[in-house]
Amino acid sequence: SYELTQPPSVSVSPGQTASITCSGEKLGDKYACWYQQKPGQSPVVVIYEDTKRPSGIPERFSGSNSGNTATLTISGTQAMDEADYYCQAWDSGTGVFGSGTKVTVL
């Protein structure tokens, strides 16, 4: 079965850039999206179609996808960005989530 691998944790200082990777075989040939989940809340999509931001998502969130790796970048990270982040893609009509990355803003 298809798998997406993320680092368990990423730490970043306020105002700095956080990059979260998501690796999967030929992931660049698929569309990747990213979800943010804060404690006790439902997930929220922050990036879809590799690079697009839904309305209401700050410009500091951006995405890319090439080869075997998709990347979520948070520029000028704020304390409110501390959360779990999950990548997601489709493989033969089956949904696949990454293992999740906890972003800590120190």
Place this chain on the structure above:
Amino acid sequence: EVQLVQSGAEVKKSGESLRISCKGSGYSFTGYWISWVRQMPGKGLEWMGRIDPSDSHTKYSPSFQGHVTISADKSITTAFLQWSSLKASDTAMYYCARHSYSGRPNDAFDIWGQGTMVPVSS
């Protein structure tokens, strides 16, 4: 307002059956697929399966095929997730989520329910 509202928490025992619900409002219910997603305590998100409310066609993750049943009643704009015999290992939060581009390669989950917690005691 486009929203998915899920049924409340259920406390169950192993072997019991259960059906939880997800009611869509503020949009054309039959125009968008609905998926179910499991999150076990302290763990990540797992895609369980999805349904097309227009014709009730379903697709399941191999991990969940045969263990749960996904259905929908378009007359009441509601999707369901059900178990015939719960296990303690089914203890989790369950979310429903709307597909933004139902079935297309660029599909994503644009609207999520608030989640239904299902604790199952052994």
